[in-house]
Amino acid sequence: MTTDAILTDGPLDVLVLGAGISGIGAGHYLRTEHPSKSFAIIESRDVAGGTWNLFKYPGIRSDSDLNTFGYEFKPWRDPQAIADAPRILDYLHEAITEDRLEEVIVYNRRATSVDWSEAEQVWNVTVHRNDTDDDFVIQARWLFSGTGYYNYAEGFTPEFPGIEKFAGQVVHPQHWPEDLDYAGKKVVVIGSGATAVTLVPSMAGETEHITMLQRTPTYVIPLPREDAISNFMKKVLGADRGYALSRQKNILQQKIVFNLCQRYPKPARKIIRATNTALLPKDFDVDTHFNPPYNPWDQRLCVVPDGDLFKAISKGTASIETGRIKTFTENGILLEDGTELDADIVVTATGLNLQLFGGMEIKVDGETVDLSDTVAYRGMMLSGVPNFAMAIGYTNSSWTLKIGLLCEYFCRMLTYMDASEYTSVRAVADKNMDTRPLLDFGAGYVQRALNWLPKQGTEAPWTMTMAVSADVKQLRKGDIVDDYLDYRRVSVPAETAAV
Template identity: 40%
Template structure:
């Protein structure tokens, strides 16, 4: 057997995933704790995570690239909204520039992780190219995101197996798919469908988006002149921070106005749709949802490109439900049918905790859904482990960077005090429970028992508010509701911070 597979590798920190979260964690942890060793385990063959997985036409960010990129490695291209391949290239170049790529083990699938209280270490079992391999670490950082990479959500459409054409899901888009001149039906109206359809219309004969109900669409610009004007402010670092701040304020303002003044927001969004769509188009049928803005995430379109495709007759929207699928297309519950050569099931994702890795503490399996989440990244009574999950109403990296910095701070605190373990502890304090994600999205309803529990007040409250989180990060009391200790001691020196009820 290859020698590198026969020995257990040790790192002070083991990061699972080499996408935005993993690269960001590696940088922040090493920045604050240069003496610590770290390793990233990536199941894919390339850097990028979701930006390597998704390769469908039109794949791009659904938020601005300035808040999606790292604050410590400014985005230098002119776009305010970036294509997926450019984002992946940025991640690859950033990891190489800072030496992070030297610490990545590719094609490594993590199977399980078990915490040993006797040694205060995690033992992590993996497979690399089918060969078992073991890692040990002091601290485990999950940068795995929150959805299942292998199994997207596919509803059971009656008769789908009888369809004579091609069926694809955007999460597993085949590179050799030929849809030129063909009739393509995209089932779904989420962010994936909205970004996919304008690109499909460039080659397809005709594209139909089949939706059960309308979705709110927010129009933005690929290149924002205001942002680029701010970027020219000298020195360069100040210009970048101004562009970043502009985008943060825009995100916070749009969300805040939508929640505080939903009727006003609906009117504005509807007015934009009417502006782009042809005279007499049934806007209220296809683009006027029954719910308020941000009850579900708003979908970003670029300079009205989705509406333009409809106006030019290259795409259409059908609001109906699938009755069944036959050899030549889709029969709707209304009795109408849509002929198709290609069916794209843009039907969403399935949530998954910790990348599907089985974790246990001293041999006892831990179910994340049974634990409260602490400060949005630690799990109740699980030592030396963090899980990075981004915002539902803002750029992923805004929270990912807060999480990475918080973990780096925790590691520095433990090192300076000689502690070898740390975990949040709720104890006997009564804590009401609320949903961790307060959006009315199908993928959330389908996986109520996947995510950890949220309490109703800090530090156990999951909230999707970057401004408040950033303030908390500045004034954070690291000892709050935490237990610290040392391994191999009958009476470990611990400090219990006051549990906030």
């Protein structure tokens, strides 16, 4: 296991935060594009994998196809396109092995605060050892945050009236008990998002009955668990070429679906509704339970592989209730319309708490950075914050598609700085720039965090684009030098110079 020596032996060229899908991807690009640079990855947990190792609830899987959710540099060879967590973890651990990243990952380490020193041109990073509960300080010339954007320690649970009366067990999917016995039990899953539509069909075969209780319906669409066309391409053209072609096919497919939903919301709603109706019993109340009050892709569509949710409902092992909770009771939940739902177990699949950069405090020369005062540059840097890259993927497509493009731009920037002997760079935003929310997305976890999130501008390169084609221009082909980037050459003391 990698020790702290890699962190403390002089300033690192790059410190990567998080060994999830973003951090592992960054590690690959650093290995291949800048093999001479020193870097390390710190991970707050005792294993790599991020989201895919954290969540343990039944049926956990991707809600994006793995031909686009996988890395561009590493073909996804498994026949499952909508893949379960163990398969994704195997893929990520293969990536770690192939790039020898086990040599640079230090587990049980979390950055709690970082402070940029302009005089030394380094980040002073306070690192907490989770296994020994003490702190130490290291230095790095660059920080790459691959921490995702939600709080790993705590999910979001609303205040439910009367919950203390409930005699059964309440579980949040983010803290799923490994010994939870739900066989033959009555279960209510509160929520209608990706987690809820995964849990319900996964548990339905073992529970006495399971009910998805939603306040607001969500658009739910069936997709094949296996992508037959992509699998055929890989078989005929080989893993590498077939994967590359499948990836482009699915990127185009995602773009077309998203754009059509945004441009023609009424026909898109009718198509989704007709699909739902065809897969549900004839007397099922589609108007109540699958009729969201917003347009398709105003929030993320929920995918159910092979229509498993609809099959569970059709079999009668699962059901949906739409309404507001009046109160918990000793035996379950009472809704405002008088409906009573008996439950032995209630699962609160009520969402996530947004948290950037693992909750660490960011300072520049001792002054705390107010994230809400910053603007995202090319979706990768924060205005006024030197040598700091962040990885935030797409909300309307596969997360990883953007991460690869961000890493490419980051590595090109490092190459340019080396060639020009620059020691730091920061993006400078016009104080009078028009701005809008960083994540222009209707999901509750985003809306709850808007007041403290960074902003984005209204024109490139200050926009947080959500389209691969736009980011190919902005990141893969985007300028490394422009009027908004302030590159600096600063002499640093000999003791902090590269060794």
